[in-house]
Amino acid sequence: MAQEDPTLRQRVRRSALFWLAVAAAFYFGFIALTLIRGSR
Amino acid sequence: MMIRARLASLALALAAACGPTAHAASGWHLLNxxxxxxxxxxxxxxxxxxxxxxxxxxxVLVFGVMIYSLVKFRKSKGAVADVTLVHNxxxxxxxxxxxxxxxxxxxxxxxxxxxxxxxTSKTELTIKVTGFQWGWEYDYLDDGVTYFSHLDHASNAARQLDSTIDPNTVDNYLLNVDHPLVVPVGTKVRLLITGADVIHSWWVPAFGVKKDAIPGFVNEAWFKVDTDKPGLYRGQCAELCGRDHGFMPIVVDVRTKADYETWVKAEAAAQKQAAAPADAAAPAAPSAP
Amino acid sequence: MADHALDAAHDHDSHDHKPHGWRRWVYATNHKDIGTMYLVFACTMFFIGGAMAMVIRLELFKPGMQFVDPQLFNSMTTMHALVMIFGAVMPAWTGLANWMIPMQVGAPDMALPRLNNFSFWILPFAFTLLLSSLFVPGGAPAGGWTMYPPLVLQNGASFPMLIFSIHMMGASSILGAINVVVTIMNMRAPGMTLLRMPLFVWTWLITAYLLIAVMPVLAGAVTMLLTDHFFGTTFFTAAGGGDPVMFQHIFWFFGHPEVYILILPAFGIVSEVIPTFSRKPLFGYEAMVYAVASIAFLSFIVWAHHMFTVGMPLAAQLFFMLSTMLIAIPTGVKVFNWTATMWKGSLSFEPPMLFALAFLFLFTIGGFSGLMLAIVPADYQYQDTYFVVAHFHYVLVPGAVFGIMAGVYYWLPKWTGHMYNVRLANWHFWLSTIFVNVLFFPQHFLGLAGMPRRIPDYAVQFTDWNMVSSIGAFGFGLSQLLFPLLIWQCVRSGAKVGNRAWEGAHGLEWELPSPPPYHSWTEAPSDALIARGASH
Incomplete structure (x- = not known):
């Protein structure tokens, strides 16, 4: 089965972490954006 | 018990709506x-x-083609699919x-x-409008006239949860206020709109004006009523603003220029007198429209 | 995390042993079990949210206050929206994604099974928290699902419950979306190229990207509300240098893509159902994919059309009007392609097709009112009236909800191995379609005649159409009870169906037995099977 393939495992892990990072960037990005706008 | 009584009254209302003797001012024609x-x-x-x-x-065009396809290309009528038609x-x-x-x-x-x-250039009269929970404050910046506008007493009594008053018997139910905004015809009136507590929205459909009243910000809007159209025009708050959002109507009393001048002068004098130290406690109230 | 998740799938590899009793569900890592739980959860929330709608329509049946206090009425409109959007429609889509994506791309399961378990099990807790706010002092959130400050800050004890439940729903959606993206990008069978994927998989891939981008934005916005309320920040308070309108910009930056999150998977389902029952491949497959992608892109640059009355600069209003009008073009392409798919087809009208057709007509009506709302000067008159309520219910009920119904009626025989009672399904369809129009069409009239939305009581001239709308609501609500009844019957009994439950169905899911094995494609499907499925 496909999951036994270690390269697939690594690809799955990398892409999950990548998209999690994207989500975190949007979260903190928008808070930062509001802060910057407010302190102007 | 209470619920059953209410359901019974609903059933009666339904019967009344369906029967030929529906209430006098029917709303079926209100379509546009x-x-x-x-x-x-x-x-x-x-x-x-x-x-x-x-x-x-x-x-008509798109639904026409769809309906034509639904009728013409039915399997039950022996239609055979043209599987090559996938791109053009x-x-x-x-x-x-x-x-x-x-x-x-x-x-x-x-x-x-x-x-x-x-x-918003070339305006002739500026009024500051402040929305609050739940009513409006009107401030005639150049004339020293300020007052509050609330839902009128008759509507307010009828709209209580257990009131026994039939809304159909109330004059302009939920669309009437104690002190309307008074403006002249044929004048470009500028409104400076703001909010005192939460966001409200000042809307009078007959003027085509809807603008949010936002605390800390001042929005501008304007209207100019036709010279031959004095009268009362009604609207409501259009932004959810808490418990009584549905109960803060707007009424604009549009008068001829002469009538308006008379009103604003009398009003300014009355408010000046009311503000005099002797009777500072007296509330500022405009004359009845 | 990924290692463990993969191990979990591996443990059950290739033998059809499933855990029994409560462990099967609480420790579920199987995409079908999790999909089923999502769908059952969504159905439950659909009825809870529906009950709230019934309260709203009961109070609005005639003028005067009869049943609820205005504050409770506001709680009902607020909670109805939150429950329907985050509790019914979004989990239903995730449930369908769980069931179908592995089967459709030739994978044994989702890529991250334990994450999948986690993202589902967040939801019951989130909604228990949200719904229990009905019983705290001050009542449930009543500031509208849009949570505009400063009003939302006036909520009592329910305020932090609202914020935390939104955070939990957001986390659940983000994790679910990551799982979908990772599955589609890594678990496709060899030969299942991107442009061979079924439209449902495509629309879900794009939906998942939208979710990853905007759910964190919502989470950020409500976090700032939380700190404004409890920690003395003034992000959205003008007195402290903040800006209440900034919240609206951030909220709708989330909110507009959100409405496409609710509708894009329905586009995918309709794009599979119409070809099946037209016995003809989808017209313009690639154009459909590009149209969905353009709609998703445009959804990021139109947000301020929800707030034309806040007083934006002229240039901003013009920009948002034009960008909004542009959405009509890819949406039009989709509607025309569906119509062209039926053209010279061989049509039959089984329940999934009926729901897809109702979607096609009624969603288009919602599209027209959407186009009208884009015209800024006219929008000044429509904004915050029942016209808007009619518009978004047309795209969400006969749009998104009928899309879900079409999907369930399409794949239910595959899931259970049984054909459902078609007569009952036809009844469900006709009652739903008639009543949904009785319910929402008169709301166009009410809005144009000047009735604002979110009011518990109204002027007497609005009585007649409100009564019609309420009767439609009661009829629609009652007809939905047929749906769980029909599903229950189908699960318990019903004629056995073959692999290909529908004559014209194409796609990998129809190459598996009905019901499919516990682990969908333990052996990757052959190229021939993939080619036969991807008939476009």
Missing amino acids: MTPGVTEMSRTIYELHMLIFWVCVAIA TQVELVWTVIPVAILVAMAVPAARTLVAIED
Whole structure:
């Protein structure tokens, strides 16, 4: 089965972490954006 | 018990609505926007009708083709699928380009109207409007007249949860206030709109004006009522603002210029006197409309 | 995390042993079990949210206050929206994604099974928290699902419950979306190229990207509300240098893509159902994919059309009007392609097709009112009236909800191995379609005649159409009871169906037995099977 393939495992892990990072960037990005706008 | 009584009254209301003796002012004919009493509200109405008819035309065409397909290409009528029909660049180009053309044709008059709406120059009278929970405060900046406007007592009594008053017997139920905003006809009136606590929205459909009242910010809007259209015009708060959002109507009393001048002078004098130290406690109230 | 998740799938590899009793569900890592739980959860929330709608329509049946206090009425409108959007429609889509994506791309399961378990099990807790706010002092959130400050800050004890439940729903959606993206990008069978994927997989891939981008934005916005309320920040308070309108910009930056999150998977389902029952491949497959992608892109640059009355600069209003009108073009392409798919087809009208056709007509009506709302000067009159309520219910009920119904009626025989009672399904369809129009069409009239939305009581001239709308609501609500009844019957009994439950169905899911094995494609499907499925 496909999951036994270690390269697939690594690809799955990398892409999950990548998209999690994207989500975190949007979260903190928008808070930062509001802060910057407010302190102007 | 209570619930059953209420359900019974609902059933009665249903019977009344279905029967021939429905209440006097029937609402069945209320299907569309009304043109209103300002040049701008009529322009908006025409824009609304234009986009409406464009949509109707597209609908007739698209729904026509769909219905034709549903009738013509039924398996039960022996239709055989043409499985090679999966792509046609020409047709696809046509149904992309034609909508673009329609949209451009719509965008031009819409943009032109919007530019005119945003032009707040050459105003002749400025009134500050403050929305609060739950009513409006009107401040005639140049004349020293300020007062509050709330839902009138008759509506307020009838709208209580266990009131036994039939709303149909109340004059302009939920659309009446104690002290309406008074303005003259044929005058470009500028409103400076703000909020005292939460966001409200000042809306009078007949003027084509809706603008949010935001605490800490001042929004501008204007209207100019036709000289031959004095009268009472009604609206409501249009932004959810808490428990009594549904109970903060707006009434605008549009008077002839002479009547307005008389009113504003009397009002200013009365408020000046009321503000005098001797009777500072007396509330500022405008004369009855 | 990924290692463990993969191990979990591996443990059950290739033998059809499933854990029994409560462990099967609480420790579920199987995409079908999790999909089922999502769908059952969504159905439950659909009825809870529906009950709230019934309260709203009961109070609005005639003028005067008869049943609820205005504050409770506001709680009902607020909670109805939150429950329907985050509790019914979004989990239903995730449930369908769980069931179908592995089967459709030739994978044994989702890529991250334990994450999948986690993202489902967050939801019951989130909604228990949200719904229990009905019983705290001050009542449930009543500031509208849009949570505009400063009003939302006036909520009592329910305020932090609202914020935390939104955070939990957001986390659940983000994790679910990551799982979908990772599955589609890594678990496709060899030969299942991107442009061979079924439209449902495509629309869900794009939906998942939208979710990853905008759910964190919502989470950020409500976090700032929380700190404004409890920690003395003034992000959205003008007195402290903040800006209440900034919240609206951030909220709708989330909110507009959100409405496409609710509708794009329905586009995918309709794009599979119409070809099946037209016995003809989808017209313009690639154009459909590009149209969905353009709609998703445009959804990021149109947000301020929800707030034309806040007083934006002229240039901003013009920009948002034009960008909004542009959405009509890819949406039009989709509607025309569906119509062209039926053209010279061989049509039959089984329940999934009926729901797809109702979607096609009624969603288009919602599209027309959407186009009208884009015209800024006219929008000044429509904004915050029942016209808007009619518009978004037309795209969400006969749009998104009928899309879900079409999907369930399409794949239910595959899931259970049984054909459902078609007569009952036809009744469900006709009652739903008639009543949904009785319910929402008169709301166009009410809005144009000047009735604002979110009011518990109204002027007497609005009585007649409100009564019609309420009768439609009661009829629609009652007809939905047929749906769980029908599903229950189908699960328990019903004629056995073959692999290909529908004559014209194409796609990898129809190559598996009905019901499919516990682990969908333990052996990757052959190229021939993939080619036969991807008939476009």
